Amino acid sequence: MAKKGKKYIEASKLVDRARLYDASEALEVVTKIASAKFDETVEAHIKLGVDSRHADQQVRGAVVLPHGTGKTKRVLVFAKGEKAKEAEVAGADFVGAEELVSKIQGENWFEFDVVVATPDMMGLVGRLGRVLGPKGLMPNPKSGTVTFDVARAIEEIKAGKVEYRLDKTNIIHVPIGKVSFGKEKLADNFATLMEAVIKAKPAAAKGQYLKSITVASTMGPGVKINPVKVNE
Incomplete structure (x- = not known):
């Protein structure tokens, strides 16, 4: 000790x-x-x-x-199309899909504090379960991080x-x-x-x-x- x-x-x-x-x-x-x-x-x-x-x-x-x-969290959002644009406008630090999965898997990249995903992206995000899960970073509907309302999720996370x-x-x-x-x-x-x-x-x-x-x-x-x- x-x-x-x-x-x-x-x-x-x-x-x-x-x-x-x-x-x-x-x-x-x-x-x-x-x-x-x-x-x-x-x-x-x-x-x-x-x-x-x-x-x-x-x-x-x-x-x-x-x-x-007292800490501003860095938010990574898995989304495509309109939802990706919405996330960028709302102030997400990183927005993407397959390329972010590859970056996390290939480069052991974890420059973010919270992960948000739209429900249609969860099949893709599921591939990261083994690395995101132990770090408590896996998106979850109960904590409001699996949602189509990405703008609200980002706003709330940034607000504390x-x-x-x-x-x-x-x-x-x-x-x-x-x-x-x-x-x-x-x-x-x-x-x-x-x-x-x-x-x-x-x-x-x-x-x-x-x-x-x-x-x-x-x-x-x-x-x-x-x-x-x-x-x-």
């Missing part, structure tokens, strides 16, 4: 490990103890009382954060749309902004994310849905939020 730096150890002393904070308090602590020379990203880590191995207990979706994430999905340990990891946002904007983004995650609760989920919630900046220690106080 990597040795923790001096700044991390100092910051850890300012966090009460035994305590479950209110969301706004926790975010205030995170912004106060961030000490890196760059503007750190603040992430929420949400452990859910579901079993991601079961199809009926999957939690996945996307939500537009009111203040964005984030995807959330369970990992193998039933935890969702989502960026909710930068330390420089301050606690109010981070709290707004956090509340919007939590509302979406709560709405996405599967009918098959039993018992406590929100098991634990931690927020942390890139280089900082985690601060725990009381899940009971987050509206279930």
Whole structure:
């Protein structure tokens, strides 16, 4: 395990490990103890009382954060004809079809953050499943990235749309902004994310849905939020 730096150890002393904070308090602590020379990203880590191995207990979706994430995402769109033109006008960073598949396969090219595809292109995009899937880049109807309304998809992504999905340990990891946002904007983004995650609760989920919630900046220690106080 990597040795923790001096700044991390100092910051850890300012966090009460035994305590479950209110969301706004926790975010205030995170912004106060961030000490890196760059503007750190603040992430929420949400452990859910579901079993991601079961199809009926999957939690996945996307939500537009009111203040964005502080990062402009590069969008690649698989589309042809009118839809390709629409994507270009809407501000897509890359638009194409077969030639982009060849570039990704042949050159191991990944200069993009989000992939959008029109439904008729999914047969082609499917060829990239083995490389896009593990990176979480495969377009998906649930997250709004498989759509004929490419202009809207691009607009939302550029405005700060984030995807959330369970990992193998039933935890969702989502960026909710930068330390420089301050606690109010981070709290707004956090509340919007939590509302979406709560709405996405599967009918098959039993018992406590929100098991634990931690927020942390890139280089900082985690601060725990009381899940009971987050509206279930």
